[in-house]
Amino acid sequence: MRNEAPPMNALRIGICGNGTVGGGTLELLRTGAERLERRARRPLMPVRLGARRDREDCPVGDLIVHRDLLEVARAEDVDVLVECIGGTGLARELVETALRSGKSVVTANKALIAEQGNELLAIAEAHGVSLLCEAAVAGGIPILKALREGMAGNQVTSVSGIINGTGNFILTAMGAEQRAFDDVLAEAQALGYAEADPTFDVEGIDAAHKLTILAAMAFETRFDFSGVHCEGISQVTPADIEFARELGYRIKHLGIAKETQDGVELRVHPTLLPAQSLLANVDGVLNAVCLEGHAAGPTVYCGAGAGREATASAIVADLMDLARAEGKPCSTLGVDTEALRDASAVPMDKVRCPWYLRLEAEDRPGVMSELGSCLGAEGISIEALIQKPPKSPGDTVTIVVLSNEAEEQALRKAIEAITAMDAVKGTPHSIRVEE
């Protein structure tokens, strides 16, 4: 039990979860207590901790500890619940309970917001409380604040970026150190970057969750996670990274949301970027997001996208907003939920971009011209071409094509025709290009 009651004006915080994010948040609240109080003009005071078991890296101190986490969400002496357990089961129950009990919620849980945020925002609004999630997107980069506040005067036309640190860490190491995928993933996990289920990082789901949140805020739309086209990095090979380099590109895993005449493009996939572009040079666990506004033009934000301290920094920023708001609700998306429209995601078939294609073919006369015809029949022109000599006589050769801009449905038809060529072995591998 606590010895002393918190000061009358304190923002009383209940934290659920004592892992990487919860432990880091508690530590930052404790080590930065004086600074935070000076800036918020009131103390930010953790009072209760919900955790199934104790952890050495999260000392309890004088917090009241609960093994039943829902008790924290209901506790009368908690003003704000900080949800750091992840997932969409118990986390949903905790968040909903807290909101319905008149408490604001701060969460790092992108899956929860992306998949269930529409309902949760409505509950928060109905109860006059706040639901903030800066830590859910791009770790320590205050990107939601930049979008909601700094870019408030703009019509945002696109949001794109590297929003999964683990994926970027893996692609960077694969390219620079020729290390095996599993080996790099294990290192990312040990460093606390990866999700509990690392397929979320590797298959793009984590980035899709974050893009859902960014797009909702940028375009004033409801969260539309199911509208996001999602591809991960597991199909990218060291050979692709090398061929891309030869063509003057680097491969990055990007989340891209663009407002178009047909609706909003929502897509997460590996992408070839010109080697000299800013995003192409953001390496390791760093994230970077480019916001394009009609007045501000393109603006780029870069920083640690994952990790204990970076995520805690974002959670504490939300807590500071709540402390300064003195009980008035803070907007999640910068606009009331009733003003939100449907995203109406553009079908991928209609999305246009240049393409990188890699295929294996027999080394014999006529293959290149047949390949060119398959692409030409769909109106796709070849911009650059690489073919390496066979390793030994009779071996197949790898052919790489960089095409001009084409609709995805045209490219898929061309790939069908290329796959049907006698000389071609297997299915060509395609990666989108952004100029």
Ligand code: HSE
């Ligand atoms: N697994 C996430 C990443 C952590 O690698 O970016 C922060 O969301």
